[in-house]
Amino acid sequence: MKLKGVKFLSAILGLSMLAGTMGCASAPKQQEAGGQSTQSEKNNTNTAGDSKEPVTLNFWHIWGAETDASYAAVKKVIADFEAEYPQIKIKEDTTENEAYKTKIKASAAANELPDLFSTWGGGFSKPFIEANRVLAIDEYLNDGTKDRLVGGALANVTYNDKVYGMTFGLACGALFVNKELFEQNNIKIPETYTELIEAVKAFKALGITPMSVSGKDVWTIAMYFDAMALKAAGNDKVVSTLTKQGSFKDPEFLSAASKFAELVSLGAFPDGAAGLSKDESDLPFLEGKIPMLFNGSWTAGTVYREDSQIKDKVIPIGFPVFEDGKGNKNQFTGGAVDAIMVNANTKYKEEAVLFQKYFTENMAREGYLAGAYLPAWKVDVDETNINPVTVELAKLISDAEGFTLWWDTLLEGQDTQVYLNTLQELLLGAVTPEQFVDKLQTMYE
Missing domain, CATH: 3.40.190.10 (Periplasmic binding protein-like II)
Known part of the structure; x- marks a missing residue:
C-alpha cells in the first residue's frame, strides 16, 4: 500500500513556501529503487559520473551523530552514490548543529567553503548568495529534475529568481x-x-x-x-x-x-x-x-x-x-528548508551538482523511511515501511494551512x-x- 500522505504534500509545500519565504524569490519522475539515477540526469551532467580521472568532493554536513535520525540514511545515500559513480569519492566532514552554523558562516565569509555543504534556505543562506559564494544551478534543472520535485520545494532556496540549492525534506x-x-x-x-x-x-x-x-x-x-x-x-x-x-x-x-x-x-x-x-x-x-x-x-x-x-x-x-x-x-x-548547496568556486561543478541532485532525491526517500523528514520529492514508498510516528505526523499536518519558517x-x-x-x-x-x-x-x- 502506498503512503497516502504523499498525495497532499505538494499542496502543503506550496502553502509552506507562502508562509515562510519573505525575502526569497518566486519551484524530478520517481527515481528508481535502490538509488539509481535516471538516464536524463546522467546525460545532462555532461557525463560527470563517467569521468576517467578520480574526483574527491568535500561535503560538510550536520548528520554525524549515530543518534541522529538521518545518520543511517545519509550513510546509505553516499555509499550508493559512490557505488554507482566509482570515480567520484565523497569526503565527509560533520559538525554538531550549532557549531556547524558558526563554522559555515565563517567559511563563507572567508571564501573557504567545501565543494558541497548542508545549509538552510531563507534568511540563513541569503548572505552566502549575496556574497557570490554559491553556485546557481538553474541550467542543471531542465532535465526533468523539476518534474520530480513536489510543488514549492525550491522556493526557500530561490533568490532573485535563481535556484541556489536543493531541498530534500519537509x-x-x-x-x-x-x-x-x-x-x-x-x-x-x-x-x-x-x-x-x-x-x-x-x-x-x-x-x-x-x-x-x-x-x-x-x-x-x-x-x-x-x-x-x-x-x-x-x-x-x-x-x-x-x-x-x-x-x-x-x-x-x-x-x-x-x-x-x-x-x-x-x-x-x-x-x-x-x-x-x-x-x-x-x-x-x-x-x-x-x-x-x-x-x-x-x-x-x-x-x-x-x-x-x-x-x-x-x-x-x-x-x-x-x-x-x-x-x-x-x-x-x-517547511522545506534543509538544503544542499554547491560552492560557486568548486573545481568540479558537474560532479558536485550530480551529487547534489542524487543526494537530495535519494535522501528524500531514505529520510522518509527513517522517519527524519516528509519528502520534498515525489517518492513512492510502502506504508508498512514507514514508522507509525511519521505516519501520524503526516496525518497531523494533512489539514495544514501552511508552515512558518523557524x-x-x-x-x-x-x-x-x-x-x-x-x-x-x-x-x-x-x-x-x-x-x-x-x-x-x-x-x-
Missing part, C-alpha cells in the same frame, strides 16, 4: 507526547494552553519534569518559542515582523513571551536546563521519564529506533492553541543571534517578557 515542529505517562497519571493530553498549564502543574505535583529543552543548544528553546509566537500572533504577523514590516512591540509577542516565562516559572523544564546539551536534555524523554518534548519532525525517527524505550508510547500533536491567540491548530512551524532560519545575519541570545536570557529569567520584546525590537534599529 520538516515541521510538533509536540511529542508520551501518552503512557499521561494515561498512567490520569492527565489529559493538552489541546489548549490552559490544558497545557494544567498538565504541567499535575506532573510537577507528582515530581515529574513535564517538558524537555536544552538551554545550551539554544535552537531547541527557539523551537518552543517559535511555535508559541505562531499560536499567539498567527503566520502573517510573525512573517511580517521578522521581515521588518511590523513590530515586536505588538501585544501578541508579549503574550507569547509571558506564556513562555510562565512555563519556566512553573518548572516545566528541567532544573539546570540552561547547561544541558540537546542530547543530555533529550535523554530523560527517550527513557520515558519526561512526558513532553517539542522539536522537529525528525524526532519521529529517533523515538522509533529499534533500541528506543518509548517507540510505542509516543504520539505527535500540534502545540496547544492559545485561547486568546490569532494562530490556530492548522498552523505549523517548519525564526533562526527566516531572520538574517546578526538578527538571528540577537533573537537566540535574548531567548536564552528569557529561559534563565535574566530578562522580563517586556524586556525580551524590547530587545527583539532593536533588530529594527
Whole structure:
C-alpha cells in the first residue's frame, strides 16, 4: 500500500513556501529503487559520473551523530552514490548543529567553503548568495529534475529568481507526547494552553519534569518559542515582523513571551536546563521519564529506533492553541528548508551538482523511511515501511494551512543571534517578557 500522505504534500509545500519565504524569490519522475539515477540526469551532467580521472568532493554536513535520525540514511545515500559513480569519492566532514552554523558562516565569509555543504534556505543562506559564494544551478534543472520535485520545494532556496540549492525534506515542529505517562497519571493530553498549564502543574505535583529543552543548544528553546509566537500572533504577523514590516512591540509577542516565562516559572523544564546539551536534555524523554518534548519532525525517527524505550508510547500533536491567540491548530512551524548547496568556486561543478541532485532525491526517500523528514520529492514508498510516528505526523499536518519558517532560519545575519541570545536570557529569567520584546525590537534599529 502506498503512503497516502504523499498525495497532499505538494499542496502543503506550496502553502509552506507562502508562509515562510519573505525575502526569497518566486519551484524530478520517481527515481528508481535502490538509488539509481535516471538516464536524463546522467546525460545532462555532461557525463560527470563517467569521468576517467578520480574526483574527491568535500561535503560538510550536520548528520554525524549515530543518534541522529538521518545518520543511517545519509550513510546509505553516499555509499550508493559512490557505488554507482566509482570515480567520484565523497569526503565527509560533520559538525554538531550549532557549531556547524558558526563554522559555515565563517567559511563563507572567508571564501573557504567545501565543494558541497548542508545549509538552510531563507534568511540563513541569503548572505552566502549575496556574497557570490554559491553556485546557481538553474541550467542543471531542465532535465526533468523539476518534474520530480513536489510543488514549492525550491522556493526557500530561490533568490532573485535563481535556484541556489536543493531541498530534500519537509520538516515541521510538533509536540511529542508520551501518552503512557499521561494515561498512567490520569492527565489529559493538552489541546489548549490552559490544558497545557494544567498538565504541567499535575506532573510537577507528582515530581515529574513535564517538558524537555536544552538551554545550551539554544535552537531547541527557539523551537518552543517559535511555535508559541505562531499560536499567539498567527503566520502573517510573525512573517511580517521578522521581515521588518511590523513590530515586536505588538501585544501578541508579549503574550507569547509571558506564556513562555510562565512555563519556566512553573518548572516545566528541567532544573539546570540552561547547561544541558540537546542530547543530555533529550535523554530523560527517550527513557520515558519526561512526558513532553517539542522539536522537529525528525524526532519521529529517533523515538522509533529499534533500541528506543518509548517507540510505542509516543504520539505527535500540534502545540496547544492559545485561547486568546490569532494562530490556530492548522498552523505549523517548519517547511522545506534543509538544503544542499554547491560552492560557486568548486573545481568540479558537474560532479558536485550530480551529487547534489542524487543526494537530495535519494535522501528524500531514505529520510522518509527513517522517519527524519516528509519528502520534498515525489517518492513512492510502502506504508508498512514507514514508522507509525511519521505516519501520524503526516496525518497531523494533512489539514495544514501552511508552515512558518523557524525564526533562526527566516531572520538574517546578526538578527538571528540577537533573537537566540535574548531567548536564552528569557529561559534563565535574566530578562522580563517586556524586556525580551524590547530587545527583539532593536533588530529594527
